Amino acid sequence: MPKPRRTFLLLPALTTLLLVLLLLSLGSGALPIPLKQWPYLLHPQNADQALWQSIVLDVRLPRALLAILAGGALALCGAVMQALFRNPLAEPGLVGISAGGALGAVLAIVLGASSAWAIAPAAFVGSLVATAACYVLGRRQQGMASLLLAGIAINALCGSLINLLTYFADPSQLRGLTFWTMGSLGGAGWPSVAALAPWVIGLSALLWREWRALNALLLGEREAAHLGFALKPLRRRLIVLVALLVGPLVAVTGTIGFVGLVVPHLVRLASGAQHRQLLPNAWVGGAIALTLADWLARVALPPAELPIGVITSLVGAPFFLWLLARKAR
Amino acid sequence: MLQVDQIAVARDGRTLLRNVSVDVAPGQILGILGANGAGKSTLLATLAGEFPAASGRILWQSKDVQQMSTAALARCRAVLPQAATLAFDLDVREVVAAGAYPFAELTPAAVADLVEQALKLADASDYAERSYLHLSGGEQQRVHLARVLVQVLAARQADEPRLLLLDEPTANLDPRHQLLLLRTLRLLADTRALAIVVILHDVNLAASACDQLLLLAQGRVVAYGAPRAALTPEHLQAAYDTSARVIEHPDTDGRVLVLFDL
Numbered sequence: 001m002p003k004p005r006r007t008f009l010l011l012p013a014l015t016t017l018l019l020v021l022l023l024l025s026l027g028s029g030a031l032p033i034p035l036k037q038w039p040y041l042l043h044p045q046n047a048d049q050a051l052w053q054s055i056v057l058d059v060r061l062p063r064a065l066l067a068i069l070a071g072g073a074l075a076l077c078g079a080v081m082q083a084l085f086r087n088p089l090a091e092p093g094l095v096g097i098s099a100g101g102a103l104g105a106v107l108a109i110v111l112g113a114s115s116a117w118a119i120a121p122a123a124f125v126g127s128l129v130a131t132a133a134c135y136v137l138g139r140r141q142q143g144m145a146s147l148l149l150a151g152i153a154i155n156a157l158c159g160s161l162i163n164l165l166t167y168f169a170d171p172s173q174l175r176g177l178t179f180w181t182m183g184s185l186g187g188a189g190w191p192s193v194a195a196l197a198p199w200v201i202g203l204s205a206l207l208w209r210e211w212r213a214l215n216a217l218l219l220g221e222r223e224a225a226h227l228g229f230a231l232k233p234l235r236r237r238l239i240v241l242v243a244l245l246v247g248p249l250v251a252v253t254g255t256i257g258f259v260g261l262v263v264p265h266l267v268r269l270a271s272g273a274q275h276r277q278l279l280p281n282a283w284v285g286g287a288i289a290l291t292l293a294d295w296l297a298r299v300a301l302p303p304a305e306l307p308i309g310v311i312t313s314l315v316g317a318p319f320f321l322w323l324l325a326r327k328a329r
Numbered sequence: 330m331l332q333v334d335q336i337a338v339a340r341d342g343r344t345l346l347r348n349v350s351v352d353v354a355p356g357q358i359l360g361i362l363g364a365n366g367a368g369k370s371t372l373l374a375t376l377a378g379e380f381p382a383a384s385g386r387i388l389w390q391s392k393d394v395q396q397m398s399t400a401a402l403a404r405c406r407a408v409l410p411q412a413a414t415l416a417f418d419l420d421v422r423e424v425v426a427a428g429a430y431p432f433a434e435l436t437p438a439a440v441a442d443l444v445e446q447a448l449k450l451a452d453a454s455d456y457a458e459r460s461y462l463h464l465s466g467g468e469q470q471r472v473h474l475a476r477v478l479v480q481v482l483a484a485r486q487a488d489e490p491r492l493l494l495l496d497e498p499t500a501n502l503d504p505r506h507q508l509l510l511l512r513t514l515r516l517l518a519d520t521r522a523l524a525i526v527v528i529l530h531d532v533n534l535a536a537s538a539c540d541q542l543l544l545l546a547q548g549r550v551v552a553y554g555a556p557r558a559a560l561t562p563e564h565l566q567a568a569y570d571t572s573a574r575v576i577e578h579p580d581t582d583g584r585v586l587v588l589f590d591l
Contacts, residue, residue, distance in 0.1 A: 086416035212430045218416045219427065226377065226410075227480070228403025228431040272460075273417035 007271040014284040018068070021288060025067075025295040026060045030303040058190075066188035067294040067308075068287040069200045070249045071259055075286020076204055077242045078260030079267075079278055083214040084238050085144050086221075091260040092246045094151045095239060098257070099158035100130020101250035103165075105180040109173050110165045116187050116252075123180070123251035130154050131243040135236070144221070147235070183256040183309025185294055192252050203245040204283060210238065211275035218273060256309045258316040259289050266323065289316070330354040331376070331492055331524050336385030338368075338375050338548075345371045346548045349385075351541070355490035355522040358514060360529050360539030360556075364569050367545040369528045370411065373494050376526060377408045389492055403431035406492035407480035411500065413473055418462040421453065421472050428479030435484060443479045450513050451475035452506065466501040474498060474510065481523060488522050495527040499534065507531070511538035532587045536560055544568040557585055565589075 027033045033041075033052050041057075044050040077092040085094070093099060104126020108119045134154050138147030166177055179186070213234055216224035221231050263286045264278070271277050293311040300306055331353040338346040346368045353359045361369045375382055378394045387394040389405060407428065415424070422444055429440045448454045451474040456464060461472060481491040493514075499507040515538060517523045529535040535542055535556070542559040544551040545568065552564040565573040571589055578584035 083416065088417075212427075212433070215419070215423070215427055216430055218419065219413055219424070220410070222379065223408075223410060223413055225379065225399055226403065226408040227427060228400040230399035268417060272423075273419050274423050 007274075007277050010267075010271050010277070010281055011284065014281060014288060018284055018288050018291065021291045021295070022064055022068070025064050025291055025298075026056050028295065029055075029060065029298045031055060062190050062193045063185050063188040063294065064291060065193045065197070066185050066252065067290040069193070069196055070185070070253050070256065071263075071286035071288070071290025071293075072283040073200050073204060073245050073249055073286070074256065074260040075263035075267075075282040075289065076207060076279055077246050078286075079264035079275070079282040080207055080210070080214065080238055080242060081260070082264055083217050083273075083275065084235065085148060086217065087144075087148070088265065089261070090148075091257075092242055093155070093255070093257070093260065094148070095134040095243070096130030096151055096154040096158060097127045097243055097246045098250055098255045099155045099162075100133075101127035101247065102180050102255050103130070103158040103162055105251070105254070106162050106165050106169075106177055109176045109180070110169050114176070119176075119180075120187075120248075120251040123254075124247050127247040127250050128243060130158060131239065131247075135239055139232070139235075144235070178307065180254040181309075182307030183254040183312075185253055185297075185308055186305070187252050196248060196252065199248065200245060203241055207238075207241050207245070208279045210234075210241075211279060213238075214275040214279075215273075254309065256290070256312055258312045259286050259293075262316050262320045263289050265320070269323065330390070330490070331526070332386075332388040333376065334386045334388070336375065336382040336387060338371055338380075339383045340371075340380070344383075344548060346375070346382075346545075349543075349545075349550055351543055351553060353492075353524040353526060353541070355524045356518050357541065358518050358525040358527060358539045360527055360535035360542045361545065362529060362532060362535055362542055362568060363545035363551075366547075367568070368548040369545055370496055371548075372545070373408070373496050373526065373528060376492075377406065377494050378402045390490065400431065403480070404484070406494060407477035409473055409477045409493075409495040409498050411496040413469070415461050418460045420460050421448075421457050421464070424461050424472050425453075425457075425475045425479055428476040429483050431480065432484040440479075440483075443483055444475070447475040447478040447482065450478055450517070452509055452513075467503060467506060470498065470501045471506065471510075478517070481517075482521065490522045490524060493517070493523050493525045495525070497528050497530065499529060499531065507534060514538065532560065532565070532589075536585060536587065537581075557583065560585055560587055 037049060037052060040049045041053050044053045074092060081090040081092055081094055082088060101123040105119050105123040108122035113119050134147060134150045138150035140146060169177055213229045216227045216229050225231055264282045267278060267281045267285045271281050293308050297306045297308045297311045333349060333351045336349050349372060351359060361372060363369050374380060376387060378397060381395050425444045425447055426440055429435055429443060448457050451471045453471040453475050456468055461469060481493050498510055502510060511534060514525055518525050539556060541554060542556050543553045544559055544564055551567045552559040560575055562573055562575055574588045576586050578586045
């Protein structure tokens with residue numbers, strides 16, 4: 001049956017939704033900001049309004065922007081990995097980026113590091129080392145299967161090392177460890193957002209330029225080669241781009257699961273698998289998902305804040321199951 | 330033209346092809362025949378530049394195929410695979426438009442124009458609006474045919490030759506579409522300066538559509554030449570290990586008809 005898809009409307013619609021959610025997220029939290037006070041945020045007239053201004057500009061805005069950058073990058077990279085591996089279960093963490101990052105951070109914490117300036121670089125190095133290990137171990141055979149298996153092995157290794165280190169950590173370190181393994185946007189600040197924004201946007205644009213190669217990969221590895229995309233350099237380029245894009249984000253936010261896996265599927269249901277549209281739609285979709293998750297993390301049990309990685313899985317998984325069941329019917 | 334000079338192919342220590350030499354000029358169709366495992370697909374993949382020959386040379390327009398980059402090859406030859414699956418669903422037109430990917434300089438309008446032409450040539454226009462994974466096997470096959478047609482027709486100078494390699498393109502097709510496909514190939518060879526190499530299983534279809542036939546058995550050439558010369562009972566016995574009779578075609582002068590005896 002012919003189904004005319006108005007796919008060109010999806011990106012503006014998603015972007016509008018993202019902006020609405022951004023405002024909602026900025027206005028709510030442990031200290032909600034009444035709607036009619038919004039106009040005064042730019043020019044505070046009294047002490048309350050000055051406090052609100054400081055909360056929105058100094059705390060919530062960088063955090064919301066980090067949610068957008070991280071969600072966008074994770075979902076984009078998820079879509080790329082699913083095409084590269086031709087596998088609906090693929091996600092950015094598959095080649096060890098998240099697990100390696102968490103291992104690097106946990107190692108730094110257990111060795112005595114306590115400031116983000118020491119832990120984040122350790123996490124970044126960890127994610128790059130784990131990804132490089134996957135790539136080197138997985139390139140010996142043709143095809144993607146060996147890279148997939150290497151990724152699973154490296155992930156298992158990182159996971160068990162994290163468990164081992166957690167077992168030996170003292171109670172004061174444990175709290176820092178859970179921050180990494182469950183993910184958090186609490187480390188957001190203007191310096192990190194200002195550094196990450198051009199990086200994330202630039203690398204996302206480079207990945208978007210690969211839409212032809214990704215479409216060709218959907219046809220198969222041989223077919224992609226017949227269409228002029230040599231598999232080995234393409235695979236290397238995509239994995240390097242994904243590692244460089246997600247690595248620094250993992251270093252700041254810890255492991256945030258499920259966004260990179262689920263969002264590309266949701267967007268595909270709406271706009272199809274054509275990567276020229278899928279990639280930007282997935283980016284905005286991921287930004288929406290993480291903005292929403294961050295909002296839930298802050299308003300669910302105030303004043304406590306839930307780890308965002310827990311929210312993404314807790315809400316994302318049942319939602320995804322519901323969608324699959326609905327589609328099957 | 331395509332010149333294959335004494336190539337041998339070995340993989341994992343096993344020799345899959347030895348001493349194969351063929352020439353295919355633009356406007357010509359070469360049919361490859363042989364039993365399962367005779368090396369037909371290996372030969373086609375080697376011609377496509379997918380893996381190197383252990384010895385011998387493959388020249389396309391006097392250039393060594395094995396020295397050409399993947400991107401350069403994609404601009405002068407297209408390959409229709411035996412079976413292609415899609416990891417995620419695309420619309421038919423999106424699959425067909427992939428044939429234009431090696432030609433990033435084309436405008437979207439030029440690509441859309443090529444896609445419509447190719448869909449018509451492959452008789453796939455009827456389901457151009459649908460999504461690929463909802464099509465039958467034969468319909469999917471014709472979508473891929475349209476895709477490779479876009480690739481060989483795109484961004485050409487007038488009379489610039491291109492190479493089209495097809496691995497069992499008739500496998501999933503009904504008799505009408507088998508004939509239609511070979512008629513399309515004939516038309517393209519004659520009018521668009523295509524050199525075509527096609528693997529077929531139907532000996533009589535091959536005899537009627539191809540200018541030259543190559544019979545392979547266990548990686549060796551059994552016969553190479555015009556259909557009449559290539560299709561003899563002795564050659565067919567060597568290629569298929571089955572006795573066959575070759576008779577004059579009742580309707581067409583100069584054509585032969587092969588009858589396999591069970």
